[in-house]
Amino acid sequence: LAKTTQPISMDSYEGQEVNITCSHNNIATNDYITWYQQFPSQGPRFIIQGYKTKVTNEVASLFIPADRKSSTLSLPRVSLSDTAVYYCLVGPNTDKLIFGTGTRLQVFP
Amino acid sequence: DTAVSQTPKYLVTQMGNDKSIKCEQNLGHDTMYWYKQDSKKFLKIMFSYNNKELIINETVPNRFSPKSPDKAHLNLHINSLELGDSAVYFCASSPASASDYEQYFGPGTRLTVT
Numbered sequence: 001l002a003k004t005t006q007p008i009s010m011d012s013y014e015g016q017e018v019n020i021t022c023s024h025n026n027i028a029t030n031d032y033i034t035w036y037q038q039f040p041s042q043g044p045r046f047i048i049q050g051y052k053t054k055v056t057n058e059v060a061s062l063f064i065p066a067d068r069k070s071s072t073l074s075l076p077r078v079s080l081s082d083t084a085v086y087y088c089l090v091g092p093n094t095d096k097l098i099f100g101t102g103t104r105l106q107v108f109p
Numbered sequence: 110d111t112a113v114s115q116t117p118k119y120l121v122t123q124m125g126n127d128k129s130i131k132c133e134q135n136l137g138h139d140t141m142y143w144y145k146q147d148s149k150k151f152l153k154i155m156f157s158y159n160n161k162e163l164i165i166n167e168t169v170p171n172r173f174s175p176k177s178p179d180k181a182h183l184n185l186h187i188n189s190l191e192l193g194d195s196a197v198y199f200c201a202s203s204p205a206s207a208s209d210y211e212q213y214f215g216p217g218t219r220l221t222v223t
Contacts, residue, residue, distance in 0.1 A: 034210035043113075043199045043214025044152065085150075091210050097142070097154035 004088050009104040018075040020103050022088030025069050033064060033071045036087045038102070044087060048073070075105075083107045112136050113215040115200050121221045122190055130185045130218045132200030141183035142201040142212065143175060152199070158183055187220075195222045 005023040012018045024033070032051055036044035048055055050062040050071070061074040075082055085102040113134045122128050134141065140159040146152045156175045157164045163175065172188045187194060200215040 032210055038152075041217070043201070043217050044212075046211055046213065049211055087152075089210050097144075097157070097210075099152035101150065 004090055004100055006086075006088050006100065006103045008101060009106065011106050011108065012078055013108050014079055015077050018078050018082070018105060018107075020073045020075075020086055020088075020105070021070055022073070022090075023070045024088070024090045027068050027090050031090050031092065033062065033068075034089045034091070035060070035062065035073045036089065036099070038085045038087065044099070047086075078105075078107050080107050080109065113200060113202055113213050115198075115215040115218050117218060118216065119219050119221075121223065123223055124190055124192060126190050127186070127188045128190060128220070129187070130198055130200075130220070132183050132185070132215060133181055134200075134202040134213070134215075135181065136202055136204070136213060138202035138204045138213070139180065140203045141177070142203075143183065143185050144199040144201065144214075146197045146199060146217070148196070155185075156183075190222045192222050195220055 003026055032049055034049040035047045037047050038044040048057055048060050048062045050064050052064050052068060055062045063072045073086060083106055085104050087099045087102040116131045120128060140157060142157045143155040144152050145155055154166050155169045158175055158177055174186045175183055176186055177183045185198060197217045197219050199217045201212040203212045
């Protein structure tokens with residue numbers, strides 16, 4: 001089983017900012033934190049990856065505190081199309097490429 | 110152009126048969142993977158492979174075998190199919206310069222064993 005912990009589900013409304021937190025207390029020194037998005041009947045899609053502090057791209061931001069025992073994926077101004085399952089992976093040492101149950105985000109109009 | 114493609118998209122077959130799923134990537138990546146997503150939606154690595162090394166998840170039965178004719182392809186062969194093999198199988202690839210965790214996935218192949 002994955003060594004990370006995320007909320008099973010979250011609800012939001014269009015236009016709101018969504019923050020999904022992942023706990024990874026046993027993260028190793030050379031582990032990276034990677035987030036994926038998966039829509040029904042599709043393969044996961046890489047969103048963002050980081051090692052420490054803050055990473056931002058055109059899709060999301062990733063906040064990682066100094067102790068790296070958790071991370072937060074931030075999705076600005078979500079839309080209906082952001083409804084998906086979001087996975088946090090920590091590796092290469094922690095998760096061994098085993099995705100957990102992820103966080104099911106439901107965005108309402 | 111599709112970055113990572115898989116064929117077929119759906120595969121229905123009977124127990125005991127042997128089947129193959131093909132995967133191709135046109136990203137120039139060095140490492141390819143096969144994953145299984147079961148009915149509970151857990152997505153689990155089965156194999157990772159590059160020119161130098163095949164890494165097998167120890168929980169994968171030896172009825173499953175990856176075969177790579179070249180760097181752009183990693184096919185999955187399954188012998189003596191069982192009911193429990195029914196799942197969605199995803200192929201993925203990653204560039205040599207990135208960590209293993211920056212992967213690009215195919216659309217999946219839904220395998221149903223009857």
